[in-house]
Amino acid sequence: MPGKAKAAVIGWGTSELSRKPGGTITDLAREAIENAVVAAGIDWPEIDGLILGQSDILERSALSATFRHSLDLGNLSLLTVSEAKGTTVLQAIQQASLAVHAGMARTVVCVFSDTPISAAASAGETFARPSRIMNVNGWEERYGCFGAIGAYALAASAYRARYGLDDEAFGHYAIACRKWAALNPRALFQENLTMDAYLAAPFIAEPLRLLDCAAPVNGAAAFIVSSIDAAPRAKAAPVFVHGFGQGHNKESALSALCNGGQTGAGPAAAKALAMAGVSHRDIGICQLYDAFSFSGLYALEAFGFFPPGEAPALVAAGETSPGGALPTNTGGGHLSGYYLQGATPLAEALVQARGSAGARQVEGNDLVFVSNSGGCLEYHATLVVSRHARLS
Protein backbone atom coordinates (compact mmCIF):
# COMPACT_ATOMS: atom_id res chain seq x y z
CA MET A 1 0.00 0.00 0.00
CA PRO A 2 2.27 2.82 -1.20
CA GLY A 3 1.31 6.28 -0.01
CA LYS A 4 0.15 5.40 3.50
CA ALA A 5 2.59 4.95 6.37
CA LYS A 6 2.91 1.55 8.05
CA ALA A 7 3.89 2.80 11.49
CA ALA A 8 5.02 5.89 13.36
CA VAL A 9 7.96 6.63 15.62
CA ILE A 10 6.42 8.78 18.33
CA GLY A 11 9.40 9.34 20.57
CA TRP A 12 13.00 8.47 21.10
CA GLY A 13 15.74 9.05 23.57
CA THR A 14 19.27 8.08 24.50
CA SER A 15 21.17 7.45 27.67
CA GLU A 16 24.30 9.41 28.33
CA LEU A 17 26.70 8.61 25.48
CA SER A 18 30.25 8.32 26.75
CA ARG A 19 33.72 7.59 25.47
CA LYS A 20 34.67 6.46 28.99
CA PRO A 21 33.95 3.19 30.75
CA GLY A 22 30.84 3.16 32.91
CA GLY A 23 27.22 2.11 32.93
CA THR A 24 25.87 -1.38 32.51
CA ILE A 25 23.94 -2.59 29.50
CA THR A 26 20.68 -2.72 31.44
CA ASP A 27 21.14 0.62 33.24
CA LEU A 28 21.89 2.36 29.95
CA ALA A 29 18.93 0.69 28.24
CA ARG A 30 16.58 1.70 31.06
CA GLU A 31 17.80 5.30 30.96
CA ALA A 32 17.24 5.49 27.18
CA ILE A 33 13.74 4.00 27.45
CA GLU A 34 12.77 6.39 30.25
CA ASN A 35 13.91 9.33 28.14
CA ALA A 36 12.01 8.03 25.10
CA VAL A 37 8.81 7.56 27.11
CA VAL A 38 9.06 11.11 28.45
CA ALA A 39 9.76 12.45 24.96
CA ALA A 40 6.73 10.64 23.55
CA GLY A 41 4.55 11.80 26.42
CA ILE A 42 2.94 8.42 26.89
CA ASP A 43 2.21 6.43 30.04
CA TRP A 44 4.10 3.22 30.79
CA PRO A 45 0.97 1.00 30.68
CA GLU A 46 0.45 2.02 27.04
CA ILE A 47 3.57 0.06 26.07
CA ASP A 48 2.59 -3.42 24.95
CA GLY A 49 5.69 -4.47 23.03
CA LEU A 50 9.41 -4.60 23.74
CA ILE A 51 12.15 -5.47 21.27
CA LEU A 52 15.61 -5.74 22.79
CA GLY A 53 18.40 -5.05 20.34
CA GLN A 54 21.40 -7.13 21.34
CA SER A 55 24.86 -5.92 20.34
CA ASP A 56 26.81 -8.81 18.84
CA ILE A 57 29.94 -7.95 20.83
CA LEU A 58 28.14 -8.74 24.10
CA GLU A 59 27.43 -11.96 25.93
CA ARG A 60 24.11 -13.49 24.86
CA SER A 61 22.62 -12.89 28.29
CA ALA A 62 23.48 -9.18 28.42
CA LEU A 63 20.00 -8.08 27.40
CA SER A 64 17.48 -10.88 27.69
CA ALA A 65 13.72 -11.16 28.02
CA THR A 66 14.00 -10.92 31.81
CA PHE A 67 14.97 -7.26 31.36
CA ARG A 68 11.25 -6.49 31.00
CA HIS A 69 10.90 -6.97 34.75
CA SER A 70 13.26 -4.09 35.44
CA LEU A 71 10.77 -1.74 33.77
CA ASP A 72 7.37 -0.71 35.07
CA LEU A 73 5.55 -2.38 32.18
CA GLY A 74 2.07 -3.88 32.07
CA ASN A 75 1.09 -6.98 30.13
CA LEU A 76 3.00 -7.28 26.88
CA SER A 77 1.83 -8.80 23.63
CA LEU A 78 5.28 -8.73 22.02
CA LEU A 79 8.66 -9.44 23.63
CA THR A 80 11.76 -10.52 21.77
CA VAL A 81 15.51 -10.15 21.55
CA SER A 82 16.86 -9.20 18.14
CA GLU A 83 20.43 -9.55 16.90
CA ALA A 84 21.61 -9.17 13.33
CA LYS A 85 25.10 -7.63 13.50
CA GLY A 86 25.07 -3.96 12.49
CA THR A 87 21.50 -4.17 11.19
CA THR A 88 20.01 -4.93 14.60
CA VAL A 89 18.44 -1.52 15.24
CA LEU A 90 16.67 -1.12 11.90
CA GLN A 91 15.57 -4.73 12.01
CA ALA A 92 13.98 -4.03 15.40
CA ILE A 93 12.14 -1.02 13.96
CA GLN A 94 11.01 -3.16 11.01
CA GLN A 95 9.71 -5.91 13.32
CA ALA A 96 7.92 -3.33 15.45
CA SER A 97 6.40 -1.70 12.36
CA LEU A 98 5.15 -5.06 11.11
CA ALA A 99 3.69 -5.84 14.52
CA VAL A 100 1.77 -2.57 14.89
CA HIS A 101 0.67 -2.67 11.24
CA ALA A 102 -0.72 -6.17 11.73
CA GLY A 103 -2.39 -5.27 15.01
CA MET A 104 -0.27 -7.57 17.14
CA ALA A 105 0.80 -4.63 19.30
CA ARG A 106 0.09 -0.91 19.45
CA THR A 107 3.10 0.64 21.11
CA VAL A 108 6.46 -1.08 20.84
CA VAL A 109 9.67 0.06 22.47
CA CYS A 110 12.85 -0.83 20.56
CA VAL A 111 16.04 -0.42 22.55
CA PHE A 112 19.70 -0.92 21.74
CA SER A 113 22.47 -0.77 24.33
CA ASP A 114 26.20 -1.26 23.95
CA THR A 115 29.34 -0.96 26.08
CA PRO A 116 32.38 -1.41 23.81
CA ILE A 117 34.54 0.66 26.17
CA SER A 118 35.46 -0.99 29.47
CA ALA A 119 38.10 -0.37 32.12
CA ALA A 120 39.99 -3.36 30.75
CA ALA A 121 39.66 -2.66 27.03
CA SER A 122 39.45 0.30 24.67
CA ALA A 123 36.81 0.19 21.96
CA GLY A 124 39.50 -0.70 19.43
CA GLU A 125 40.53 -3.70 21.53
CA THR A 126 36.93 -4.77 22.08
CA PHE A 127 36.29 -4.86 18.33
CA ALA A 128 39.71 -6.43 17.59
CA ARG A 129 38.65 -10.04 17.62
CA PRO A 130 39.83 -12.10 14.66
CA SER A 131 37.86 -11.26 11.51
CA ARG A 132 35.81 -14.21 10.25
CA ILE A 133 36.37 -14.37 6.51
CA MET A 134 37.41 -17.91 5.59
CA ASN A 135 35.23 -19.92 8.01
CA VAL A 136 38.26 -22.12 8.61
CA ASN A 137 39.03 -22.57 12.28
CA GLY A 138 41.92 -20.33 13.36
CA TRP A 139 42.73 -19.18 9.83
CA GLU A 140 42.57 -15.42 10.42
CA GLU A 141 44.69 -15.82 13.57
CA ARG A 142 47.47 -17.31 11.43
CA TYR A 143 47.80 -14.03 9.56
CA GLY A 144 46.97 -11.55 12.30
CA CYS A 145 43.76 -10.42 10.62
CA PHE A 146 42.03 -8.79 13.56
CA GLY A 147 38.91 -6.77 14.05
CA ALA A 148 36.09 -5.50 11.93
CA ILE A 149 38.74 -3.20 10.53
CA GLY A 150 40.67 -6.13 9.02
CA ALA A 151 37.80 -7.12 6.77
CA TYR A 152 36.83 -3.51 6.04
CA ALA A 153 40.40 -2.59 5.11
CA LEU A 154 40.46 -5.47 2.64
CA ALA A 155 37.12 -4.35 1.22
CA ALA A 156 38.35 -0.76 1.02
CA SER A 157 41.50 -1.93 -0.74
CA ALA A 158 39.45 -3.80 -3.37
CA TYR A 159 37.22 -0.75 -3.84
CA ARG A 160 40.24 1.54 -4.28
CA ALA A 161 41.74 -0.82 -6.81
CA ARG A 162 38.53 -1.15 -8.79
CA TYR A 163 38.18 2.59 -9.30
CA GLY A 164 41.83 3.65 -9.15
CA LEU A 165 41.32 5.91 -6.13
CA ASP A 166 44.07 7.85 -4.38
CA ASP A 167 44.72 8.49 -0.67
CA GLU A 168 42.47 11.57 -0.59
CA ALA A 169 39.34 9.74 -1.75
CA PHE A 170 38.33 8.56 1.72
CA GLY A 171 39.54 11.83 3.25
CA HIS A 172 36.93 13.85 1.38
CA TYR A 173 34.24 11.69 2.93
CA ALA A 174 35.60 12.17 6.45
CA ILE A 175 35.83 15.93 5.87
CA ALA A 176 32.25 16.11 4.56
CA CYS A 177 30.99 14.35 7.70
CA ARG A 178 33.03 16.66 9.91
CA LYS A 179 31.38 19.71 8.28
CA TRP A 180 28.03 18.39 9.47
CA ALA A 181 29.42 17.55 12.91
CA ALA A 182 30.55 21.16 13.30
CA LEU A 183 26.83 22.06 13.29
CA ASN A 184 25.88 19.37 15.81
CA PRO A 185 26.50 20.22 19.48
CA ARG A 186 26.24 16.52 20.41
CA ALA A 187 28.89 15.37 17.92
CA LEU A 188 32.11 14.05 19.46
CA PHE A 189 34.39 15.79 16.94
CA GLN A 190 33.34 19.26 15.85
CA GLU A 191 36.60 21.00 15.05
CA ASN A 192 37.50 21.72 11.41
CA LEU A 193 39.20 18.85 9.57
CA THR A 194 41.64 19.58 6.75
CA MET A 195 42.96 17.12 4.18
CA ASP A 196 46.46 17.62 5.61
CA ALA A 197 45.25 16.65 9.07
CA TYR A 198 43.39 13.66 7.64
CA LEU A 199 46.48 12.44 5.76
CA ALA A 200 48.64 13.00 8.84
CA ALA A 201 46.48 10.67 10.94
CA PRO A 202 48.15 7.30 11.42
CA PHE A 203 47.11 4.24 9.50
CA ILE A 204 45.29 1.64 11.58
CA ALA A 205 44.89 -0.94 8.85
CA GLU A 206 45.99 0.59 5.56
CA PRO A 207 44.23 1.93 3.51
CA LEU A 208 42.18 2.99 6.58
CA ARG A 209 43.55 5.73 8.82
CA LEU A 210 42.44 6.67 12.31
CA LEU A 211 40.07 9.29 10.89
CA ASP A 212 38.45 6.70 8.61
CA CYS A 213 37.19 4.86 11.70
CA ALA A 214 34.04 5.25 13.77
CA ALA A 215 34.12 6.77 17.25
CA PRO A 216 32.39 4.19 19.50
CA VAL A 217 30.54 5.19 22.65
CA ASN A 218 29.00 3.41 25.59
CA GLY A 219 25.31 4.11 25.59
CA ALA A 220 21.81 3.15 24.60
CA ALA A 221 19.04 4.47 22.39
CA ALA A 222 15.33 3.72 22.52
CA PHE A 223 12.66 4.30 19.89
CA ILE A 224 8.91 4.02 20.41
CA VAL A 225 7.03 2.63 17.43
CA SER A 226 3.27 3.18 17.39
CA SER A 227 0.40 2.12 15.17
CA ILE A 228 -0.75 4.93 12.89
CA ASP A 229 -4.13 5.32 14.58
CA ALA A 230 -2.54 5.69 18.00
CA ALA A 231 0.21 8.08 16.85
CA PRO A 232 -1.65 11.39 17.38
CA ARG A 233 -1.53 11.00 21.21
CA ALA A 234 2.22 11.68 21.17
CA LYS A 235 3.51 14.91 22.67
CA ALA A 236 5.61 15.84 19.64
CA ALA A 237 5.13 15.30 15.91
CA PRO A 238 5.48 11.63 14.92
CA VAL A 239 7.83 10.49 12.19
CA PHE A 240 6.21 7.97 9.88
CA VAL A 241 7.71 4.75 8.61
CA HIS A 242 6.79 4.30 4.94
CA GLY A 243 9.11 1.64 3.65
CA PHE A 244 11.60 -0.90 4.80
CA GLY A 245 13.74 -3.59 3.27
CA GLN A 246 16.59 -6.00 3.81
CA GLY A 247 19.19 -7.60 1.58
CA HIS A 248 21.56 -10.44 2.46
CA ASN A 249 23.03 -11.89 -0.71
CA LYS A 250 24.24 -15.40 -1.38
CA GLU A 251 27.69 -14.33 -2.57
CA SER A 252 29.80 -13.00 0.29
CA ALA A 253 30.29 -9.25 0.27
CA LEU A 254 34.10 -9.47 0.20
CA SER A 255 33.85 -11.82 -2.74
CA ALA A 256 31.43 -9.46 -4.50
CA LEU A 257 33.76 -6.51 -3.91
CA CYS A 258 36.76 -8.41 -5.29
CA ASN A 259 34.86 -9.85 -8.26
CA GLY A 260 32.78 -6.87 -9.32
CA GLY A 261 29.57 -8.39 -7.94
CA GLN A 262 26.75 -6.99 -5.84
CA THR A 263 25.94 -7.12 -2.14
CA GLY A 264 22.42 -7.12 -0.69
CA ALA A 265 22.48 -3.31 -0.36
CA GLY A 266 20.82 -2.63 -3.71
CA PRO A 267 17.85 -4.96 -3.12
CA ALA A 268 17.44 -3.62 0.44
CA ALA A 269 17.09 -0.05 -0.85
CA ALA A 270 14.88 -1.01 -3.79
CA LYS A 271 12.47 -2.83 -1.50
CA ALA A 272 12.14 0.09 0.94
CA LEU A 273 11.68 2.68 -1.80
CA ALA A 274 9.10 0.54 -3.61
CA MET A 275 7.17 -0.03 -0.39
CA ALA A 276 7.09 3.73 0.18
CA GLY A 277 6.15 4.28 -3.46
CA VAL A 278 9.02 6.70 -4.06
CA SER A 279 12.24 6.77 -6.05
CA HIS A 280 15.84 7.66 -5.25
CA ARG A 281 15.26 11.16 -6.62
CA ASP A 282 12.55 11.81 -4.03
CA ILE A 283 14.92 11.21 -1.10
CA GLY A 284 16.10 14.47 0.43
CA ILE A 285 18.52 13.17 3.06
CA CYS A 286 20.54 9.97 3.57
CA GLN A 287 21.54 8.63 6.98
CA LEU A 288 23.93 5.77 6.35
CA TYR A 289 25.75 3.29 8.57
CA ASP A 290 29.32 4.43 7.99
CA ALA A 291 31.52 2.74 10.59
CA PHE A 292 34.38 3.38 8.16
CA SER A 293 34.66 6.19 5.59
CA PHE A 294 34.85 3.61 2.83
CA SER A 295 31.55 2.03 3.83
CA GLY A 296 29.79 5.40 3.59
CA LEU A 297 31.09 5.87 0.06
CA TYR A 298 30.20 2.32 -0.82
CA ALA A 299 26.69 2.76 0.63
CA LEU A 300 26.00 5.85 -1.49
CA GLU A 301 26.70 3.78 -4.59
CA ALA A 302 25.35 0.40 -3.54
CA PHE A 303 22.00 1.82 -2.38
CA GLY A 304 21.73 3.46 -5.79
CA PHE A 305 22.11 7.15 -4.96
CA PHE A 306 25.35 7.64 -6.90
CA PRO A 307 26.64 5.64 -9.91
CA PRO A 308 29.27 2.98 -9.15
CA GLY A 309 32.70 4.48 -8.63
CA GLU A 310 31.47 8.07 -8.58
CA ALA A 311 30.81 8.60 -4.88
CA PRO A 312 34.38 9.73 -4.07
CA ALA A 313 34.30 12.51 -6.69
CA LEU A 314 30.72 13.57 -5.87
CA VAL A 315 31.48 13.69 -2.14
CA ALA A 316 34.66 15.67 -2.84
CA ALA A 317 32.53 18.09 -4.88
CA GLY A 318 30.32 18.69 -1.83
CA GLU A 319 27.19 16.81 -2.90
CA THR A 320 26.73 15.27 0.55
CA SER A 321 28.01 18.25 2.57
CA PRO A 322 25.91 21.10 4.04
CA GLY A 323 24.30 22.84 1.06
CA GLY A 324 24.84 19.83 -1.22
CA ALA A 325 22.23 18.07 -3.32
CA LEU A 326 22.12 14.95 -1.12
CA PRO A 327 22.84 15.84 2.51
CA THR A 328 24.25 12.69 4.09
CA ASN A 329 24.98 11.79 7.71
CA THR A 330 23.97 15.23 8.83
CA GLY A 331 24.92 14.68 12.47
CA GLY A 332 28.49 13.76 11.57
CA GLY A 333 27.72 10.03 11.22
CA HIS A 334 29.76 7.35 12.88
CA LEU A 335 33.09 9.06 12.16
CA SER A 336 32.50 12.48 13.72
CA GLY A 337 29.16 12.15 15.51
CA TYR A 338 29.22 8.98 17.58
CA TYR A 339 29.11 5.25 16.93
CA LEU A 340 26.20 3.48 18.55
CA GLN A 341 25.86 0.98 15.71
CA GLY A 342 22.52 1.23 13.88
CA ALA A 343 21.05 3.73 16.32
CA THR A 344 23.24 6.59 15.04
CA PRO A 345 21.76 6.94 11.53
CA LEU A 346 18.21 6.29 12.75
CA ALA A 347 18.31 8.90 15.51
CA GLU A 348 19.60 11.56 13.11
CA ALA A 349 17.00 10.61 10.48
CA LEU A 350 14.20 11.14 13.01
CA VAL A 351 15.60 14.49 14.16
CA GLN A 352 15.87 15.69 10.54
CA ALA A 353 12.45 14.36 9.54
CA ARG A 354 10.82 16.11 12.48
CA GLY A 355 12.63 19.32 11.61
CA SER A 356 14.34 19.69 14.98
CA ALA A 357 17.98 19.53 13.88
CA GLY A 358 18.76 23.18 14.67
CA ALA A 359 21.75 24.63 12.83
CA ARG A 360 22.14 21.54 10.70
CA GLN A 361 18.48 21.21 9.72
CA VAL A 362 18.05 20.33 6.05
CA GLU A 363 15.16 22.10 4.31
CA GLY A 364 14.20 19.28 1.96
CA ASN A 365 13.36 16.85 4.77
CA ASP A 366 10.18 15.28 3.37
CA LEU A 367 11.80 11.89 2.84
CA VAL A 368 14.79 10.46 4.66
CA PHE A 369 16.55 7.22 3.73
CA VAL A 370 18.21 5.29 6.56
CA SER A 371 20.55 2.31 6.35
CA ASN A 372 22.15 -0.21 8.67
CA SER A 373 24.78 -2.70 7.59
CA GLY A 374 26.81 -5.35 9.31
CA GLY A 375 29.29 -8.15 8.93
CA CYS A 376 31.54 -6.13 6.57
CA LEU A 377 28.70 -5.18 4.18
CA GLU A 378 27.20 -8.66 4.34
CA TYR A 379 23.85 -7.69 5.89
CA HIS A 380 21.72 -4.67 4.99
CA ALA A 381 18.53 -3.15 6.37
CA THR A 382 16.88 0.10 5.28
CA LEU A 383 14.04 2.46 6.14
CA VAL A 384 12.26 5.31 4.41
CA VAL A 385 10.78 7.78 6.91
CA SER A 386 8.83 11.02 6.58
CA ARG A 387 7.05 13.60 8.69
CA HIS A 388 4.03 13.02 6.43
CA ALA A 389 1.55 10.26 7.26
CA ARG A 390 0.64 10.08 3.60
CA LEU A 391 2.87 10.50 0.59
CA SER A 392 1.16 11.84 -2.51
Place this chain on the structure above:
Amino acid sequence: MSDTMQSPAPMLPSEVFLQFIEASELRAPFVEERGEYLPYHEMDRVSNEDIDWRVCSGKGELAAMAVFHRRYSPDFDPPYNVALIKLDEGLLILSSVIGEPGALRTGARVCAAFPRAGHLVFELDAANRKEQP
Protein backbone atom coordinates in the same frame (compact mmCIF):
# COMPACT_ATOMS: atom_id res chain seq x y z
CA MET B 1 26.99 -32.59 13.14
CA SER B 2 27.27 -34.75 16.26
CA ASP B 3 29.89 -34.25 18.92
CA THR B 4 28.94 -37.23 21.06
CA MET B 5 31.63 -39.57 22.31
CA GLN B 6 30.02 -42.65 20.77
CA SER B 7 30.18 -41.68 17.11
CA PRO B 8 33.09 -39.49 16.06
CA ALA B 9 31.91 -36.79 13.67
CA PRO B 10 33.20 -37.07 10.10
CA MET B 11 35.81 -34.45 9.28
CA LEU B 12 34.56 -31.16 7.99
CA PRO B 13 35.92 -29.98 4.64
CA SER B 14 37.58 -27.04 6.42
CA GLU B 15 39.40 -29.52 8.68
CA VAL B 16 40.55 -31.54 5.67
CA PHE B 17 41.71 -28.33 4.00
CA LEU B 18 43.78 -27.52 7.10
CA GLN B 19 45.36 -30.99 7.01
CA PHE B 20 46.56 -30.32 3.47
CA ILE B 21 47.93 -26.95 4.57
CA GLU B 22 49.79 -28.62 7.46
CA ALA B 23 51.36 -30.85 4.79
CA SER B 24 52.31 -27.69 2.84
CA GLU B 25 49.80 -28.34 0.10
CA LEU B 26 47.28 -25.82 -1.22
CA ARG B 27 44.17 -27.59 -2.46
CA ALA B 28 40.77 -26.39 -3.63
CA PRO B 29 37.41 -28.08 -3.05
CA PHE B 30 35.91 -29.19 -6.39
CA VAL B 31 32.41 -30.63 -6.41
CA GLU B 32 31.96 -33.01 -9.35
CA GLU B 33 28.18 -32.88 -9.18
CA ARG B 34 28.15 -29.11 -9.65
CA GLY B 35 31.17 -29.05 -11.90
CA GLU B 36 32.66 -26.15 -9.93
CA TYR B 37 34.86 -25.16 -7.02
CA LEU B 38 33.19 -24.18 -3.77
CA PRO B 39 34.26 -20.90 -2.19
CA TYR B 40 36.46 -21.73 0.81
CA HIS B 41 34.18 -19.94 3.25
CA GLU B 42 31.23 -22.08 2.10
CA MET B 43 32.90 -25.47 1.87
CA ASP B 44 31.53 -26.80 5.15
CA ARG B 45 28.05 -26.72 3.63
CA VAL B 46 28.77 -29.95 1.78
CA SER B 47 29.95 -33.32 2.98
CA ASN B 48 33.64 -33.96 2.54
CA GLU B 49 32.94 -37.14 0.60
CA ASP B 50 31.40 -35.03 -2.18
CA ILE B 51 34.60 -32.99 -2.56
CA ASP B 52 37.41 -33.71 -4.95
CA TRP B 53 40.43 -31.98 -3.38
CA ARG B 54 42.30 -30.67 -6.40
CA VAL B 55 45.87 -29.46 -6.14
CA CYS B 56 45.98 -25.74 -6.92
CA SER B 57 48.36 -24.18 -9.37
CA GLY B 58 49.14 -21.77 -6.53
CA LYS B 59 49.01 -18.90 -9.00
CA GLY B 60 46.71 -15.99 -8.64
CA GLU B 61 46.22 -12.25 -8.42
CA LEU B 62 46.47 -9.92 -5.44
CA ALA B 63 42.84 -8.81 -5.10
CA ALA B 64 43.00 -6.82 -1.86
CA MET B 65 45.55 -6.01 0.81
CA ALA B 66 45.38 -4.52 4.29
CA VAL B 67 48.54 -3.41 6.07
CA PHE B 68 48.16 -3.56 9.84
CA HIS B 69 49.95 -0.73 11.63
CA ARG B 70 48.71 -1.52 15.14
CA ARG B 71 49.81 -4.33 17.35
CA TYR B 72 46.87 -6.59 18.12
CA SER B 73 48.87 -9.63 19.18
CA PRO B 74 52.41 -10.28 20.47
CA ASP B 75 52.81 -12.69 17.54
CA PHE B 76 52.61 -10.02 14.87
CA ASP B 77 55.01 -7.07 14.61
CA PRO B 78 53.46 -4.19 12.68
CA PRO B 79 53.51 -3.29 9.92
CA TYR B 80 52.43 -6.57 8.35
CA ASN B 81 50.00 -7.32 5.59
CA VAL B 82 46.93 -9.49 5.19
CA ALA B 83 45.77 -10.13 1.66
CA LEU B 84 42.99 -11.64 -0.39
CA ILE B 85 44.34 -13.62 -3.32
CA LYS B 86 42.12 -14.55 -6.22
CA LEU B 87 43.45 -17.95 -7.27
CA ASP B 88 43.42 -18.85 -10.97
CA GLU B 89 40.87 -21.50 -9.98
CA GLY B 90 38.55 -18.58 -9.18
CA LEU B 91 38.61 -18.87 -5.39
CA LEU B 92 39.45 -16.11 -2.94
CA ILE B 93 41.84 -17.03 -0.14
CA LEU B 94 43.02 -14.99 2.82
CA SER B 95 46.78 -15.01 3.35
CA SER B 96 49.69 -12.60 3.30
CA VAL B 97 52.07 -11.49 0.57
CA ILE B 98 55.86 -11.41 0.75
CA GLY B 99 57.74 -8.75 -1.15
CA GLU B 100 59.00 -5.19 -1.22
CA PRO B 101 56.09 -3.04 0.10
CA GLY B 102 56.31 -0.74 -2.92
CA ALA B 103 55.94 -3.65 -5.33
CA LEU B 104 52.88 -5.09 -3.62
CA ARG B 105 49.90 -3.67 -5.43
CA THR B 106 46.46 -5.00 -6.20
CA GLY B 107 46.39 -6.73 -9.56
CA ALA B 108 49.92 -8.11 -9.18
CA ARG B 109 50.47 -11.78 -10.08
CA VAL B 110 51.42 -13.91 -7.08
CA CYS B 111 52.16 -17.55 -6.38
CA ALA B 112 51.81 -19.71 -3.29
CA ALA B 113 54.80 -20.57 -1.12
CA PHE B 114 55.41 -22.39 2.15
CA PRO B 115 58.43 -20.64 3.72
CA ARG B 116 58.02 -22.98 6.66
CA ALA B 117 56.07 -26.20 6.82
CA GLY B 118 52.34 -25.63 7.07
CA HIS B 119 52.48 -21.85 6.66
CA LEU B 120 50.97 -20.65 3.38
CA VAL B 121 51.96 -17.25 2.02
CA PHE B 122 52.10 -15.76 -1.45
CA GLU B 123 55.03 -14.11 -3.15
CA LEU B 124 55.27 -11.92 -6.21
CA ASP B 125 55.37 -14.09 -9.29
CA ALA B 126 58.72 -14.16 -11.13
CA ALA B 127 57.00 -13.27 -14.41
CA ASN B 128 55.40 -10.35 -12.63
CA ARG B 129 58.78 -9.01 -11.48
CA LYS B 130 60.06 -8.98 -15.06
CA GLU B 131 57.08 -6.91 -16.15
CA GLN B 132 57.79 -4.34 -13.43
CA PRO B 133 61.45 -3.41 -13.70
